[in-house]
Amino acid sequence: MANTLPHDAVAKLFDAVPANALPQLPDYNICPTQDVAVVTQEEGRRYRPMRWGFVPVWYKKLNDGPLLINARSETVAEKPAFRKAVRERRCLVPVSGFYEWYREGDEKLPHYFHRADGEPLVMAGIWQEWGEDGLPTLAVLTTEANALMAPIHNRIPVVIERDDWGKWLGEEGHGAATLMQAPGEDVLTYHRVDKAVNSNRASGPALIEPLAA
Secondary structure, eight states, X not given: OBBOOOHXXXXXXXXXXXXXXXXXXXXXXXXXXXXXXXXXXXXXXXXXXXXXXBOOTTOSSXXXXXXXXXXXXXXXXXXTTTHHHHHHOEEEXXXXXXXXXXXXXXXXXXXXXXXXXXXXXXXEEEEEEETTTTEEEEEEEEEXXXXXXXXXXXXXXXXOOGGGHHHHTTTTSSOXXXXXXXXXXXXXXXXXXXXXXXXXXXXXXXXXXXXXX
């Protein structure tokens, strides 16, 4: 993921109370196990950091099993790790964009996806607290790729539109399941970026710039 959205502006956009400590921005290379700022509904909207990588309650250690950065929307309500969270703890993940990779032989070619209209990209997430200290952890929901994404990858994040933010957060009764679908073909756009982003140590705005011909 990449995020250049100012925290104060995002908290105002969602009418959410910001946490005292939030991830440092801008960050052009947010990797799994790092913190991402998300919007939750906890007797009012909160804007708070969470570890990207959902940890099931039965894990004794953070690395007791697979790193669950994503959850498949088609099966999320059935999987023991996720089924309670998708009913009770849904969140919104506002970012500038995200990376997806196309495999060409042994190479992983990165592409940067963002909203075509320039607005914040808000992905669907689920969360839960883990361990004695209540570490908040997050997974992003994905679904089958639309025609835009299909040439690059077979999955795409579930994108929540502004009018549906409240429904996804559970503020408007039932119906969140109907939102777990691919975004419309004109919602996102993308371009190739440099393979520098393949390293979790890479940083800087050049990571999201179109790859020079």
